[in-house]
Amino acid sequence: ILNVEQSPQSLHVQEGDSTNFTCSFPSSNFYALHWYRWETAKSPEALFVMTLNGDEKKKGRISATLNTKEGYSYLYIKGSQPEDSATYLCAFYGPLNNNDMRFGAGTRLTVKP
Amino acid sequence: NAGVMQNPRHLVRRRGQEARLRCSPMKGHSHVYWYRQLPEEGLKFMVYLQKENIIDESGMPKERFSAEFPKEGPSILRIQQVVRGDSAAYFCASSRGQVTDTQYFGPGTRLTVL
Numbered sequence: 001i002l003n004v005e006q007s008p009q010s011l012h013v014q015e016g017d018s019t020n021f022t023c024s025f026p027s028s029n030f031y032a033l034h035w036y037r038w039e040t041a042k043s044p045e046a047l048f049v050m051t052l053n054g055d056e057k058k059k060g061r062i063s064a065t066l067n068t069k070e071g072y073s074y075l076y077i078k079g080s081q082p083e084d085s086a087t088y089l090c091a092f093y094g095p096l097n098n099n100d101m102r103f104g105a106g107t108r109l110t111v112k113p
Numbered sequence: 114n115a116g117v118m119q120n121p122r123h124l125v126r127r128r129g130q131e132a133r134l135r136c137s138p139m140k141g142h143s144h145v146y147w148y149r150q151l152p153e154e155g156l157k158f159m160v161y162l163q164k165e166n167i168i169d170e171s172g173m174p175k176e177r178f179s180a181e182f183p184k185e186g187p188s189i190l191r192i193q194q195v196v197r198g199d200s201a202a203y204f205c206a207s208s209r210g211q212v213t214d215t216q217y218f219g220p221g222t223r224l225t226v227l
Contacts, residue, residue, distance in 0.1 A: 031212060031213070032212050032213045034215075034216065036218075042220070043204060043218040043219060043220050043221055044156070044204070044206075044218045045218070046215045046216060046217060046218075049213060049214065049215055051213050089155075089156070091156075093212045093213075101146070101148075101158050101212070101216075102158070103155050103156045103157070103158075104155070105155050106155065
């Protein structure tokens with residue numbers, strides 16, 4: 001069984017703080033990693049698709065890095081705002097999974113004004 | 114360009130009835146994925162389809178569940194003889210290409226089985 005693990009499970013920060021969280025995945029047979037932002041009562045919103053070791057992607061104040069050799073990806077949020085409050089999911093694709101996407105349980109971020 | 118559409122948004126069925134969930138992908142997208150979120154659990158992959166083809170159904174329960182994506186019209190997830198344990202939020206996502214392409218999620222269908 002291939003596990004995708006995210007840490008921490010939840011995170012509370014003050015407005016303006018920068019924060020980061022981790023997605024760990026099997027380092028063998030990596031194919032792609034997706035990051036999503038999921039607000040309560042809405043549907044997941046795609047942030048990044050990462051495919052190459054060493055990839056760094058950025059979207060506004062949010063960025064992500066990828067290390068396929070050691071099996072982890074970091075998501076960074078610079079200067080957190082209350083509207084960043086959401087659950088951040090990562091999802092892993094590897095050939096052993098065929099075409100199914102394995103989701104982590106998510107990191108629930110709460111940004112206090 | 115409309116996003117991924119799912120209907121109905123809420124569906125209530127009694128045990129033993131059939132549930133049909135529809136997903137219309139974004140324009141230009143020919144790949145559809147179905148996911149399920151059971152209460153207090155995360156998202157789980159169910160099935161991946163392209164037009165007229167099931168590519169991977171490894172996440173589908175072996176019985177009562179089926180999916181199709183016809184040449185014309187929406188993708189359908191069909192659950193026969195529903196049981197209470199089928200109560201969940203069912204999301205579909207579409208993409209232009211394969212797993213390295215961005216997936217766009219629909220708003221989900223919340224199924225409640227009485």
